[in-house]
Amino acid sequence: MALKGLDIFKLTPKTNCKDCGNPTCMAFSMKVAQGALDISKCPHLSADVLEKLAESTAPPMKSLTVKAGDTEYKIGGETVLFRHEKSFVSKSLYAFSLCDTMSDAEADAALDASLKVDYERISERMYAEFISVTYEKNADRFVELAKKAMGTDRGIILNCTDFEVAEAAVAATAAAKPILNGANASNYEKMSKLATDNGIILGVGGVDLDELYETTEKIEALGNKNLILDVGCRSIKSAFEAAVQIRRAALLNKDRVFGYPSLVNVGALASGDENMQAALASLFTLKYGSIIVLEKMTYATSLAVHGLRQNVFTDPQKPMKIEPGIYPLNKADENAPCAITVDFALTYFVVSGELERSGVPVNLLISDAGGYSVLTAWAAGKLSASSVAKFIKDYDVENKIKNRTLIIPGKVAVLKGEIQDKLPDWKVIVGPNEAVALVKFMKDFAS
Amino acid sequence: MPFKKPVQKFSAAINAVELGVGENKIVLGGQNVMPFYTFDNEIANPPKVGAEISDMGFEDQVQGITGFYADCASVADMAKKAAALDSVDFICLRLESADPNGKNAPVADCVHTAKAVSDAIDKPLVIIGCKNDEKDAVLFEKVAEALQGKNALYLSAKEENYKSIAAAVGLAYRQKVGAESSVDINLAKQLNVLISQIGVDGKSIVMNLGSAAAGYGFEYVVSTMDRVGAAALSQNDTMLQMPVITPVSTESWSVKESIATQEDMPHWGSQEQRGVSMEIVTAAADLASGSSAVILRHPASIETISKLIKELI
Numbered sequence: 235m236a237l238k239g240l241d242i243f244k245l246t247p248k249t250n251c252k253d254c255g256n257p258t259c260m261a262f263s264m265k266v267a268q269g270a271l272d273i274s275k276c277p278h279l280s281a282d283v284l285e286k287l288a289e290s291t292a293p294p295m296k297s298l299t300v301k302a303g304d305t306e307y308k309i310g311g312e313t314v315l316f317r318h319e320k321s322f323v324s325k326s327l328y329a330f331s332l333c334d335t336m337s338d339a340e341a342d343a344a345l346d347a348s349l350k351v352d353y354e355r356i357s358e359r360m361y362a363e364f365i366s367v368t369y370e371k372n373a374d375r376f377v378e379l380a381k382k383a384m385g386t387d388r389g390i391i392l393n394c395t396d397f398e399v400a401e402a403a404v405a406a407t408a409a410a411k412p413i414l415n416g417a418n419a420s421n422y423e424k425m426s427k428l429a430t431d432n433g434i435i436l437g438v439g440g441v442d443l444d445e446l447y448e449t450t451e452k453i454e455a456l457g458n459k460n461l462i463l464d465v466g467c468r469s470i471k472s473a474f475e476a477a478v479q480i481r482r483a484a485l486l487n488k489d490r491v492f493g494y495p496s497l498v499n500v501g502a503l504a505s506g507d508e509n510m511q512a513a514l515a516s517l518f519t520l521k522y523g524s525i526i527v528l529e530k531m532t533y534a535t536s537l538a539v540h541g542l543r544q545n546v547f548t549d550p551q552k553p554m555k556i557e558p559g560i561y562p563l564n565k566a567d568e569n570a571p572c573a574i575t576v577d578f579a580l581t582y583f584v585v586s587g588e589l590e591r592s593g594v595p596v597n598l599l600i601s602d603a604g605g606y607s608v609l610t611a612w613a614a615g616k617l618s619a620s621s622v623a624k625f626i627k628d629y630d631v632e633n634k635i636k637n638r639t640l641i642i643p644g645k646v647a648v649l650k651g652e653i654q655d656k657l658p659d660w661k662v663i664v665g666p667n668e669a670v671a672l673v674k675f676m677k678d679f680a681s
Numbered sequence: 682m683p684f685k686k687p688v689q690k691f692s693a694a695i696n697a698v699e700l701g702v703g704e705n706k707i708v709l710g711g712q713n714v715m716p717f718y719t720f721d722n723e724i725a726n727p728p729k730v731g732a733e734i735s736d737m738g739f740e741d742q743v744q745g746i747t748g749f750y751a752d753c754a755s756v757a758d759m760a761k762k763a764a765a766l767d768s769v770d771f772i773c774l775r776l777e778s779a780d781p782n783g784k785n786a787p788v789a790d791c792v793h794t795a796k797a798v799s800d801a802i803d804k805p806l807v808i809i810g811c812k813n814d815e816k817d818a819v820l821f822e823k824v825a826e827a828l829q830g831k832n833a834l835y836l837s838a839k840e841e842n843y844k845s846i847a848a849a850v851g852l853a854y855r856q857k858v859g860a861e862s863s864v865d866i867n868l869a870k871q872l873n874v875l876i877s878q879i880g881v882d883g884k885s886i887v888m889n890l891g892s893a894a895a896g897y898g899f900e901y902v903v904s905t906m907d908r909v910g911a912a913a914l915s916q917n918d919t920m921l922q923m924p925v926i927t928p929v930s931t932e933s934w935s936v937k938e939s940i941a942t943q944e945d946m947p948h949w950g951s952q953e954q955r956g957v958s959m960e961i962v963t964a965a966a967d968l969a970s971g972s973s974a975v976i977l978r979h980p981a982s983i984e985t986i987s988k989l990i991k992e993l994i
Contacts, residue, residue, distance in 0.1 A: 316904070316907045316908075316911070317900065317903065317904055317907070318904040318907055318908055350948070355896075443684050443686070444683055444684050446684075447683070447684035448683075448684075469992070470989070470992040470993060471719070471992060471993055474717060474993060475719075475720045478718065478720075479686060479687065479720065482687045482689075483684070483685075483686075483687055486687050486689075487685065487687050489684075489685065491684075492684075507985075508954075509957060509958070509961055509981060509982075509984075509985040510985055510988065510989065512958045512961050512962050512965075512985075513961045513962070513964075513965040513985055513986065513989045514965070514989070515962070516895070516961070516962040516963075516965035516966045516969070517965050517966075517968075517969050517989070519966075520903065520966055520969045520970065521969055532950065532954075532958075533948065533949045533950050533955065534949075534950060534951065534954040534955045534957070534958040535958050535962075537896070537938040537949070537955060537958070537959070538895045538896065538938065538955075538958045538959045538961075538962035538963070539895070539958075539962055540896070541894075541895045541896020541897070541899075541938075542895035542896060542899055542962055542963075542966055544896060545895070545896060545897075545898065545899040545900040545903075546899065546900055546903055548900055550900070550904065554900075579898070580897070580898040583896075583897050583898065583936075584897075586937075587897075587935070587936060587937060590937060591935075591940070674782075
């Protein structure tokens with residue numbers, strides 16, 4: 235049963251010492267009640283009070299740290315079912331697969347192809363964070379592949395329900411902290427011990443939700459709460475039901491047994507069908523897959539799915555921004571004209587998309603406008619003649635680009651005179667009001 | 682302790698709106714649970730998939746699209762070919778040629794095309810205009826007159842032109858009005874209210890809440906649909922209970938990921954596959970967020986999304 239802020243407040247020292255980083259004990263208590271802070275952040279609570287509160291104030295869904303090479307990611311820790319209610323906090327992570335039935339050449343080719351998909355999109359690295367290695371029949375090959383995966387900068391998922399084989403694979407890859415996905419109703423005791431001994435996350439599976447629930451309960455009783463729940467691959471429908479029910483049980487019913495991140499193997503659900511795997515990756519990115527395993531990562535799948543993820547896991551209260559700077563489009567060089575706009579990601583996408591469609595070389599200047607759209611930035615004073623002039627100076631535009639034409643957004647046509655005054659060497663031109671008119675505008679401009 | 686399954690069944694439901702006539706007519710909406718939550722309650726009408734064709738043809742499209750329609754001599758032939766696919770529930774005809782800033786084809790020509798397409802197929806028809814508010818208003822009135830009794834859906838009436846479109850399509854010729862807003866729950870509701878005030882039954886309205894390709898501000902689409910769904914089901918807001926239709930194809934096939942050629946971006950691989958993935962990922966996300974119908978262009982996308990729906994229902 236969740237405690238209210240006031241109930242927690244009664245147990246604090248009420249000294250407002252600020253040691254927890256909050257101005258008052260009351261503020262601290264309210265945050266703990268919302269699940270935003272952990273009760274242990276207060277250093278002055280006695281052990282029995284802590285114990286009393288720890289269970290009832292723990293967030294409904296555990297947040298775990300996973301390792302992908304040297305990078306650490308959080309999975310889980312969600313507090314809402316829909317992003318508009320607050321925000322999703324831990325983005326879905328993706329994996330591609332290797333299996334011991336692959337020949338050396340096949341495994342190398344698969345590894346090579348999926349590792350190549352690695353790029354940056356709006357200041358975020360886009361790639362498959364994990365390699366999922368599956369044991370089918372050849373234990374030595376399996377361990378070998380796991381080691382091979384360890385040689386990359388990706389995290390490792392070991393899919394293996396056979397205890398002895400799992401033990402060997404974990405021993406070989408322990409330094410990389412793999413996720414051991416292999417506990418079930420019949421092997422959970424040994425598997426759980428193997429995972430806790432190595433300090434790694436244990437993946438739990440079951441033939442249905444009831445068995446998964448009971449097994450998870452039993453593993454928790456052994457003291458292991460470092461778990462991820464495998465939604466299974468009996469059918470797309472049952473995997474979807476499991477992903478939704480697990481998250482809903484945790485957040486809606488406050489059922490902590492299911493308060494763990496989930497793993498969905500869409501590669502196994504739609505084996506050999508790249509298009510269906512893309513569809514499922516999309517579905518489970520929206521509906522509660524913490525780690526989504528595909529057979530392979532291709533640019534085609536990644537460009538769409540990673541883009542979707544980047545959108546969905548933004549904080550609704552913070553605008554999505556892109557890095558200010560000079561973006562040459564259509565192979566623009568120093569002789570191409572400049573067009574300036576704001577750093578709101580949506581504006582950038584629409585404007586750069588239309589400019590690219592026009593085919594006319596142009597240097598798109600993205601100025602720091604606090605992530606606001608053109609009109610909002612203008613109203614807030616973040617897009618002004620001074621800010622434009624400052625950008626030209628700060629980014630050394632006059633030395634980098636010879637052309638002295640600057641196209642400004644039509645919506646801030648009023649700024650033209652003032653910008654012209656501040657940049658006397660430039661020819662300031664007012665662009666269209668809407669991005670959609672840019673193609674025609676640029677073509678007319680170029681001719 | 683056994684697992685206690687949470688259930689979210691609502692007393693309110695999304696309106697069930699019929700499109701088309703005869704044995705191939707379809708019903709959009711009708712569900713009283715969240716998208717694909719069949720474990721909460723049965724979903725009577727699975728989401729529907731429409732194939733988009735254009736009266737300007739698909740000459741500059743990728744091989745999988747042009748190739749599919751290669752043997753078609755007319756727009757009506759294209760419609761017939763797409764309608765023959767089992768995975769296609771309805772045909773969506775885009776009257777692109779009417780655009781005053783483009784070919785500016787006369788209304789009469791478009792009416793002729795629409796009539797020919799309608800006569801060629803036995804599946805429901807959705808008409809998309811040319812995105813010019815004034816031309817669409819005239820266009821829809823004439824097309825609706827020509828397609829009387831066909832129970833087609835017209836996309837879309839917007840804040841700028843809803844009056845004449847709603848009056849012609851919804852009242853005079855008794856067909857279905859698409860209400861298009863731009864990814865904002867309040868705007869969506871306001872337009873539904875305005876169209877209802879003209880006298881169009883709420884059950885003759887289908888919403889296009891606006892869309893984006895995955896990666897291009899799609900978070901607004903997700904949250905708008907989530908909130909509209911919540912208002913419709915848990916708050917019984919009758920002005921937001923219209924089923925949602927999402928034209929996925931236009932957005933998906935116009936972003937960089939789908940139009941950059943392989944020569945431009947060699948490491949990105951096949952342009953066609955990139956476009957298909959973008960269309961599929963966007964459509965799956967729209968459906969997961971609550972669309973009752975999606976409009977797609979590539980035969981491979983149509984097949985995959987149709988299969989996804991069958992697997993989930």
